[in-house]
Amino acid sequence: MRVDDLSVSFRAYAGLVKAVRGVSFHLDKGETLAIVGESGSGKSVTMKAILGILPKNGRIDSGSIIYDGQDLAKFTEQEFYQIRGKKISLVFQDPLSALNPIMIVGKQITEALTLSLGMSKERAKVRALELMNAVGIPDCETRFHQYPFQFSGGMRQRVVIAIALASDPEILICDEPTTALDVTIQARILELIKEIKAQRGLSIIFITHDLGVVANMADRIAVMYAGKIVEMGTSDDIFYRPVHPYTWALLSSIPDLDTKEALVSIPGTTPDMIHLPPGDAFSPRNKYAVALDFEREPPMFRVSDTHCAATWLLHPNAPKVEMPELLANRIRRNAEERIADER
Amino acid sequence: MLITLFIIVTIGFMVIRLMPGNTMYADDPDMSAAQIEVLRAKYHLDKPVPVQYVIFLRGLLLEGDWGTSISLYVGVPVWDVLKAKIPVSMYNNIVSLMISLPLGILSGVIAAIRKNTIVDYATSFAVVIFISVPSFIFATLLQYFAAFKWRLFPIIYDASATGAGKLHSLLLPILALSFSPIARVTRYLRAELAETINSDFMLLARTKGLTETQATLRHGIRNSLVPLANVVIPMFTHIMSGSLVIERIFSIPGMGGLMVSSINAPDYPLTLAILIFYSLVSLVTVLVVDLAYGVIDPRIRIGGRNIE
Known part of the structure; x- marks a missing residue:
């Protein structure tokens, strides 16, 4: 799958909210791509656009979502029936509200099979029990006939x-x-997702605001800020060789249990998505911002074949800026630990 | 429920009996003082009110005796009077409820799905009119146009009709009764469903490949029916009280006419019996709705069991 220059906006009372502004990425077969960003950075909206479940006031302004040779951005609701669930599925954030409270769990699973695949009830039930078993729900036969409120949070997510x-x-x-x-x-669910991925050869897009969660899940990571991807690279690129100040800030704000360093936070809040500041949207919160950052948006600079980032700091004429010392130390420490582990 | 009923009976009895003007037959010029005394003694009207109450309660509980009509149907047991009237009124009320619920649900669903479109606005407009205009206005309008002008229905109730003919002759009053409940259900369901449609589980239903219609039908509506059960209670009592007036307009020999004339007569035992009857029906409605919760919402059914 390949997403190119995707832009999504919402009509709101205060004006047009540009939630996603020209996002491009690709997802290879069998890989896990993590999209990391603060709340409101447009990561969920991008996913909703891919599945065609944007709210009614949302609209894809431009760009394409190429999947299997077809452009999902131009799909009608009718055409999406062939995609949703069958080709691309979504696991929700809150399992509490994502399940229908008054329908037995089994039926909520078989429904997808009987209604959209036309499977017979009996076969769908057999398949549902297999699935429940596969995601680690014990005592499937009984659980099949229970309602969501009889499940714990973790079980519901399963x-x-x-x-x-x-x-x-x-x-x-x-x-x-x-x-x-x-x-x-959390750890068990992550483990489960990894297992399932390996068994079924799935490709996964993993959205989170927590870099710590994706550390040992993702093959590649895209960092999003204010509707744009600011840095993208392999897991190692992002964790060991980050170049964008925003990524630095994110990495610094992961609590580190081994040291007594004070927890670092990113100053300020995410920008108003209706009236975005000119230039780089992160510049007002960025202590490494150069003058050009306040005027023109930085393009994507290539760092290596797998690694790119949108910051003027990568421009040949930019002043040489090193990442914060604290982070550099931490990365060094992590790298050393990893080498030690590998031995 | 029994305690509630007992309190209602007690208060009802006291209020009716303590109303001024309870010296029966006192000013009837055709009767001698001695005759009046005999009658008063026969119906225990000469005794203090609490004693009368005990006599009434004992008769009701031990012998199922609701007393005897004392002025409208002199000498006829109250139960026999009611027996003839109850089916007529209940027929109206229950058919009206049966019509209102599905129609209200249907239009509520349509309004919610087509929210903020012309369909929704038209429905909301109609809802406001049907809720605010009292049912007897519709009754008179229907009577005038549908029955008198266009001669589609009989103007007044035809007591001899049975089966389909009965429904035909009662259709206008039933319609007049149903407008407001339909509007209430519509308004309520529209609000509930519009909210449910935006919930995560509706989104999940769509991401697993269901069409929007399938998702709404299978996940949306049933979830919005749970709070709807709540409105059914006031709705049914509303229908019953509306029916009191409507029955007069269409000359239906039901409880409505009986209630008004028994108060005017005055015919205390009859008034009291009607009061108890209506209380009982309301209480049963509450009970049925409470039980219906369990059917609609498994959280109530199974949750309760777990606590035990």
Whole structure:
């Protein structure tokens, strides 16, 4: 799948909200792409655009979403029926509200099979039980007939994953699947997603605001800010060789249990998406911003074959700026640990 | 529920009996003082009100005796009077409820799906009119146009009709009764469903490959029916009270006419029996709705079981 220069905007009372501004990325078969960003950075909106489930006031302004030779950005609702669930599935952020509270869990899984694939009820049930087993729900036969409120949060998320897997999709979009869960459960769900991916050869787009979560999940990472991808590269590129000040800030703000460093936070808040500042949207919060940042938006600079970032700091004429010392130390430490682990 | 009923009966009895003007037959010039005394003694009217109450309650509980009509149908047991009237009124009310619920739900769903379109605005406009204009206005209008001008329906109730003919002759009053409940259900369901449609599980239903219609039908409507059960109680009592007036307009020999004339007569036992009957129906409605919650919403059904 390939997303090119995608822009999405919403009509709101205050004006036009440009939620996604020219996002491009590609997803190869069998890889996990993580999209990281603060709330409101447009990561969920991008995914909704891919699935054609933007709210009624949302609109794709430009760009294309090429999947299997077809442009999803131009798909009608009718055409999306062939994609949703069958080719691309979504795992929701909050398993509590994503399940219908008054329908038995089993039926919510089989529904996808009987209604959109035309499978018989009996076969759908067999398949649903298999799925429930595969996502690690014990005692499937009994659980099949229970309602969501009889499940714990982690179990509910497993149900949501089972539903997403029901029609054997090729791409699984996980929209902050662990945000609403306890930390211990989080780890298990992440483990489950990894397992499923390996078993079924899925491609995964993993959306999160927590770089820590994606550290050992993602093959590649895209960092989003204010509707744009500001840095994209392999997991190693982002974690060991970050170049964008925003990525630096994000990485610095991951709590580190080994040191007594104070927790770093990014000053300020995300910009108003209706009246974006001129130039780089991150510049007002960026202590490394150069004058040009306030005037013109930086283009994507290539760092290596796999790594690119949108910051003027990469321009040949830009002043040489090193990443914050704290982060540099931390990266060095992590790298050393990794080498030690590998030995 | 029994306690509620007991309180209603007690208060009802006291209020009716303590109303001024309860010296029956006192000013009837055709009767001698001795005759009046005999009658008063026969109906226990000569005793203090609390004693009368005990006598009434004992008769009701031990023998199922609702008392005897004392002025409208002199000498006829109250129960026999009611027996003839209840089916007529309940027929109207229940058919009206049966019409209102599906029609209201249907138009509510349509308004919610087509929210902020001309269909929605038209529905909302109609809803406001049907809720604010009282049912007897519609009754008179229907009577004038549908029955008198166009001669589609009989002007007044035809007591001899049965089966389909009965429904035909009662259709106008039933319609007049149903407008407001239909509008209420529509308004309520539109609001509920419009909210449900925006919920995550509706989005999930669509991402798993269901069409928008399938998602709304299977996930949206049933979820918005849970709070709707709540409005059914006031709706049914509303229909019943509306029916009191409508029955007069269409000369239907039901509870409505009986209630008004029994108060005017005055015929205390009859008034009281009607009061108890209506209370009982309302209480049963509440009970049915409470039980219906369990059917619609598994959280109530199973959640309750777990607590035990």
